[in-house]
Amino acid sequence: MDSSTQIASAAANRAHNQRRAVSLLDSERWLxxxxxxxxxxxxxxxxxxxxxxALYYSISDTTTGGGTQGFVGLRNFTGVVGTPKFQTALKxxxxxxxxxxxxxxxxxxxLALALQKDFRGKRLIRFLILLPxxxxxxxxxxxxxxxxxSTYSVLNWTLRMAGLIQGPGYMWLGVPHLAMGSIxxxxxxxxxxxxxxxxxxxxxxxxxxxxxxxxxxxxGFWRHYFQVTLPLILPISLVAILFGxxxxxxxxxxxxxxxxxxxxxTTQVLASLAFYTGIAGGDLAEGAAIALFxxxxxxxxxFGFLRVARRTEVI
Amino acid sequence: xxxxxxxxxxxxAGRWAILxxxxxxxxxxxxxxxxxxxxxxxxxxxxxxxxxxxxxPPTLEHVHRLFSDTLYGxxxxxxxxxxxxxxxxxxxxxIPAGYALARLTGTWGEKLGIGIFLTYLVPPTLxxxxxxxxxxxxxxxxxxxxxVLVYPSFTVPFSAWLMMGFFKAIPKxxxxxxxxxxYSRLGAFFRVVVPISLSGILTVAIFSFTLVMQEFVYAVxxxxxxxNLTVGVGVxxxxxxxxVYFWGSLMAGCFIASVxxxxxxxxxxxxxxxxFTAGAIK
Numbered sequence: 001m002d003s004s005t006q007i008a009s010a011a012a013n014r015a016h017n018q019r020r021a022v023s024l025l026d027s028e029r030w031l032x033x034x035x036x037x038x039x040x041x042x043x044x045x046x047x048x049x050x051x052x053x054a055l056y057y058s059i060s061d062t063t064t065g066g067g068t069q070g071f072v073g074l075r076n077f078t079g080v081v082g083t084p085k086f087q088t089a090l091k092x093x094x095x096x097x098x099x100x101x102x103x104x105x106x107x108x109x110x111l112a113l114a115l116q117k118d119f120r121g122k123r124l125i126r127f128l129i130l131l132p133x134x135x136x137x138x139x140x141x142x143x144x145x146x147x148x149x150s151t152y153s154v155l156n157w158t159l160r161m162a163g164l165i166q167g168p169g170y171m172w173l174g175v176p177h178l179a180m181g182s183i184x185x186x187x188x189x190x191x192x193x194x195x196x197x198x199x200x201x202x203x204x205x206x207x208x209x210x211x212x213x214x215x216x217x218x219x220g221f222w223r224h225y226f227q228v229t230l231p232l233i234l235p236i237s238l239v240a241i242l243f244g245x246x247x248x249x250x251x252x253x254x255x256x257x258x259x260x261x262x263x264x265x266t267t268q269v270l271a272s273l274a275f276y277t278g279i280a281g282g283d284l285a286e287g288a289a290i291a292l293f294x295x296x297x298x299x300x301x302x303f304g305f306l307r308v309a310r311r312t313e314v315i
Numbered sequence: 316x317x318x319x320x321x322x323x324x325x326x327x328a329g330r331w332a333i334l335x336x337x338x339x340x341x342x343x344x345x346x347x348x349x350x351x352x353x354x355x356x357x358x359x360x361x362x363x364x365x366x367x368x369x370x371x372p373p374t375l376e377h378v379h380r381l382f383s384d385t386l387y388g389x390x391x392x393x394x395x396x397x398x399x400x401x402x403x404x405x406x407x408x409x410i411p412a413g414y415a416l417a418r419l420t421g422t423w424g425e426k427l428g429i430g431i432f433l434t435y436l437v438p439p440t441l442x443x444x445x446x447x448x449x450x451x452x453x454x455x456x457x458x459x460x461x462x463v464l465v466y467p468s469f470t471v472p473f474s475a476w477l478m479m480g481f482f483k484a485i486p487k488x489x490x491x492x493x494x495x496x497x498y499s500r501l502g503a504f505f506r507v508v509v510p511i512s513l514s515g516i517l518t519v520a521i522f523s524f525t526l527v528m529q530e531f532v533y534a535v536x537x538x539x540x541x542x543n544l545t546v547g548v549g550v551x552x553x554x555x556x557x558x559v560y561f562w563g564s565l566m567a568g569c570f571i572a573s574v575x576x577x578x579x580x581x582x583x584x585x586x587x588x589x590x591f592t593a594g595a596i597k
Contacts, residue, residue, distance in 0.1 A: 005469035015512065030417075031419055031500060031501065032419035032424065033415075034414060035411035035414060036411065036412045036415040036416065036424075036427070038407075038408050038411070038412075039408040039409060039471055039475055040412070040414035042408055042467060042468065042471060043431065043434055043468065043471060043472060046464075046465060046467070046468035047437050047442065047468050048432050048444075049445075050442045050443070050445040050446050050449065051437050052444065053441065053445035053447075053448070053449075054441055054444060054445045057444060057445060076367070094487075105338065110333055110337075111334075111337050114333045114334050114337075115334070117330075119479050125334060125338055126584075127577070127578075128338050128341065128342040129337070129338060130340060130343050130577065130580070130581065130584065131342055131343050131345050131573070131574070131577050132344070133578045134525060134573070134576060134577040134581075135345070135572075135573030135574070135576070135577055136528045136529050136531075136546070136547040136572060136573060137529055137531065137547075138531045138547045138548065138550070138551050139546075139547060139550055139551070139568075139569045139572050139573050140344060140569075140573065142550060142555075142565060142569050143344035143347055143550070143566065143569055145342060146347065146351065146565070147343075147344060147347060147561055148564060149562075152359075152360065152362070152366070152562075154347065154366050154367075157365075157366055177369070182576050186331070188369075189340065189341060189344075191343065192337075192341065194570070197584070216423065221326075226365065232497075239361050241349045246438070249438075250438035250439070250440045250441075251440075252440060252532065253531045253532070256531075256535075257551050271440040272580075274440055274441075275440065275443075275445070275532070278443075278444045279443070279447065281445070281538050284444050284447075284448070288441075288444045288445070291440055291441040292441065292443060293436075294438075294440070295441065298438075302433060303502045306429070308400050
């Protein structure tokens with residue numbers, strides 16, 4: 001009898017404790033923050049804090065050697081903005097981003113439309129199309145370095161065989177405008193798969209009745225596309241452009257591996273200039289100032305798109 | 316009738332021309348890696364040869380040289396080491412966060428979700444400068460642990476976003492039924508929600524791993540000795556010596572580091588797209 005009451009009271013105790021723990025974890029007021037807290041803490045420590053460090057660096061005179069951290073106000077900004085190097089990089093950033101995004105938008109729409117219907121071999125084609133996006137970008141660019149090689153370029157060989165050029169052929173990465181064109185081509189190559197995939201997601205979410213109704217009404221291909229399909233995939237296209245623009249403004253891998261900003265800084269963009277100044281050149285303060293220059297730009301892009309996307313009920 | 320047929324034929328031809336042209340553009344570099352990797356050096360550098368044709372029998376010399384004369388094998392192991400640890404940290408942080416965003420945090424969670432999304436605006440090219448200082452202060456410079464520490468900062472936000480999409484797609488009734496059966500919400504989450512989300516979790520794991528393989532800026536900034544590099548940085552920096560390029564080995568290294576992961580990725584791409592669009596469109 002003794003032991004059975006003990007067991008009963010222990011059980012009651014355990015149930016009571018359990019209920020307390022459960023009620024704490026069950027109250028959604030606490031469980032939510034508890035589950036999301038660690039992730040937020042990690043992001044604050046490794047994105048938020050360094051971001052403010054970058055803000056601080058940009059108004060100090062910090063160097064990689066750990067030099068003094070004196071406050072120098074906006075000198076880093078005013079000092080760097082006037083330099084021809086910076087202005088070239090700023091101009092190149094826009095040329096690079098705008099042209100590549102325009103090409104990506106056009107090609108991804110075309111490709112997504114072509115992939116919309118089911119056909120034999122679609123899975124294989126989709127696998128091949130996704131390769132540039134899945135493969136590590138630094139490695140993909142090395143293949144392009146070989147394709148653009150000054151002596152053994154397969155591109156030049158093909159053009160020569162087609163009778164389009166004579167002699168040794170183009171220096172794809174060595175001539176100012178051509179180098180920018182090559183960089184843009186590689187960037188389009190790298191981003192086209194993601195943009196296409198996002199647009200395909202948008203296309204497949206359009207109910208079939210809408211297409212049928214348009215067909216019954218006798219809409220031709222272009223009319224159908226511009227008056228039915230395009231307005232419906234506009235929101236998801238905006239998401240694709242937002243990702244694309246942010247990625248384009250901040251990426252430096254293609255430039256680092258293919259041209260190192262050359263020839264004569266004609267392919268230098270802000271992201272790569274920040275790297276060469278801050279890490280390779282050891283001037284953390286000036287590097288941070290250049291990198292920060294991107295931030296208001298990104299913020300403006302993101303808020304613009306979020307506004308439009310909200311109005312059209314994405315996100 | 317006949318005009319209709321002609322028109323259909325034209326549409327099909329147009330579609331195949333677009334698909335063919337763009338597929339060649341997108342996949343050609345990988346074909347080129349493969350051809351170059353197995354060509355003999357004398358064949359490769361003969362300007363009179365058609366670069367698409369094997370004049371001499373294929374060889375494994377480049378692949379062999381890659382693993383015996385360079386640190387390529389170690390770079391692959393380093394990448395796997397960092398990748399596995401980062402995926403683990405990412406899952407531990409992002410699965411609960413995604414669930415909280417999908418179910419528990421109501422309107423402020425929506426704002427928080429957008430906030431997490433906005434951390435994308437703070438790119439590596441802005442953070443690598445202060446983080447390089449942090450890494451030195453923690454004595455992690457030139458160590459793979461610096462990458463293990465920093466990489467979740469970009470895998471967690473995206474994964475939490477994806478997981479939120481997956482969890483939102485699960486009917487609420489399933490947890491409610493489990494809670495009526497006596498489970499707490501946390502218990503229902505672990506015993507009901509997590510098991511049916513396994514394929515989504517796998518998608519996030521594979522996706523995070525590919526992000527680790529993609530990363531370049533942090534690795535090139537934090538790691539200085541060639542032995543500690545990941546494959547994405549080792550190949551373009553240490554296999555390219557000045558102006559001497561061992562194109563055969565280089566292309567073999569590129570192919571091995573890119574195509575197997577792509578095949579793995581291909582298995583879960585549909586779920587990835589579903590999660591991506593579900594996260595973006597309510």
